[in-house]
Amino acid sequence: MESLNLIEGVVARMYQCDVTRVSEESQNNEYEGTTLFVGNKSLRIRLAKKTPTKQGYFVVLWEKDDRGQNKPFDAYNSPELLVVCVIDNQQKGVFIFPKVLLVQQKILSSQQTKGKMAFRVYPDWVVELNKTAQQTQTWQKNYFVDLSTDQVDEDRFKRLLSKSNC
Template sequence: MVSFFQMLDEVNERIYKPNGLTLTAAREEAQNSDYGGGVFRLNARSVRLRVAKITPRKAGQFVVFWEKDESGKNAAYSPDTATDLLVVHAFADTKGCSGQFVFPKDALVNQNILKTAATPGKMATRVYPSWDTPVSKQAMSTQAWQLPYFINLNDNDHSRIQRLIGLYTG
């Protein structure tokens, strides 16, 4: 498993620094360390990073994001406690692929991932990178809303990197 600081160092050197983005205030989130969990600031935006886990029997990858509520129970983030962006880094075991989902807070609210007065939110979900081919209708629907926020990082195609920077800078 890739740790938060390993992932952050790699992305900082490959994407952030060369494109003039400044990373500050990085800290690991112990409760989500199994998923490379941590938070940082990128220029003026707050970012929560996770590394998705490949699951052998199901398409897509699994990722968690939760906090402890006031009574010490695991709870979904709310718009007030969520960062500006949720970044999920995905890998493919056999294809040598990697990429990032950069979800803005409003997309997470629209997809009922953040808790609101109307929805309990989610503490975990599956992500479906472009190289995955889900078969269930629900998984295909999930991939359809997720793909506009996904960038495949397998090559250094300038337009892909610029699109990724656009997702970060919003």
Template sequence: MPPHPDFSLATQIAYIPSGLYPSLIKIEEESVEYGALTFTLDNKLITFRTGKITPTKPGFFVTLWQRVNGLTKPHHITDSSDFFVISVHDDIGFGQFIFHKSVLLQHSVISSGSKEGKRGIRLYPPWIQNLNKQAKRSQDWQCKHFIKFDCNISVKYRTLINAFKNH
């Protein structure tokens, strides 16, 4: 099974031109509808997902759970993934949220100690507008970790390179 088209497109137009070469790509068949896979980049383990548009709410929804002993659980700060990359793609734009796990811990998305994280979150790229206050607060912190790609051109993205090197 090939990787999700958003992963392949981002690799072609952004990662490779930026000198970043995903390797050890492993598709997670249980969450294939979210393009779930892991890969390594400069010896860092990356968990990748694609956000899905839902009919009743703005933004994109993505699952971030893992199965442990038959049960679904949020990711934990001690898990081996260093970054969580979520692609979003619609008629308006294409880009990726690149979150170091410490950022997701700060926003209670992944677990630590006795505090349980979340199994999924809603993401709001910069082009999503007319949000309620809570969604706007989420968009504000999320967009600090967002890179918009141009689907029509391969570009060296300094911000993409820096996103993976500044942690």
């Protein structure tokens, strides 16, 4: 799993610790759906996919309900962070979204919002976006860490991961 390998490598380098309690989410295996812990922080991992007709990268975020129907993840039962990995040839990066933000952006369901089963992410290297995609990229950029270069912003990564204790 590319996304898990990416996260394990970055965590090992920056924190000198391991990820633990790794559990695959079989209903989202095409997007490498995984939950895990880094120190005391619970994370849900997804690998975003490039699509041929639209800019950005597509990621799913759903589970089955009691009747076997797909539904968006809800904030109450979700891990503290959603980590969306983008791996596109030499370009690599992660979005680290806190669940509070995902509720505000109406991605996770809550008492106030229905939630979404999928959405797009737009790393810094994606340009020439339409207005709606630009607005999305604007709020997302504060949660993105580019891992493509030797100049990784480790402080941002650690801040977004909330300085997990290993």
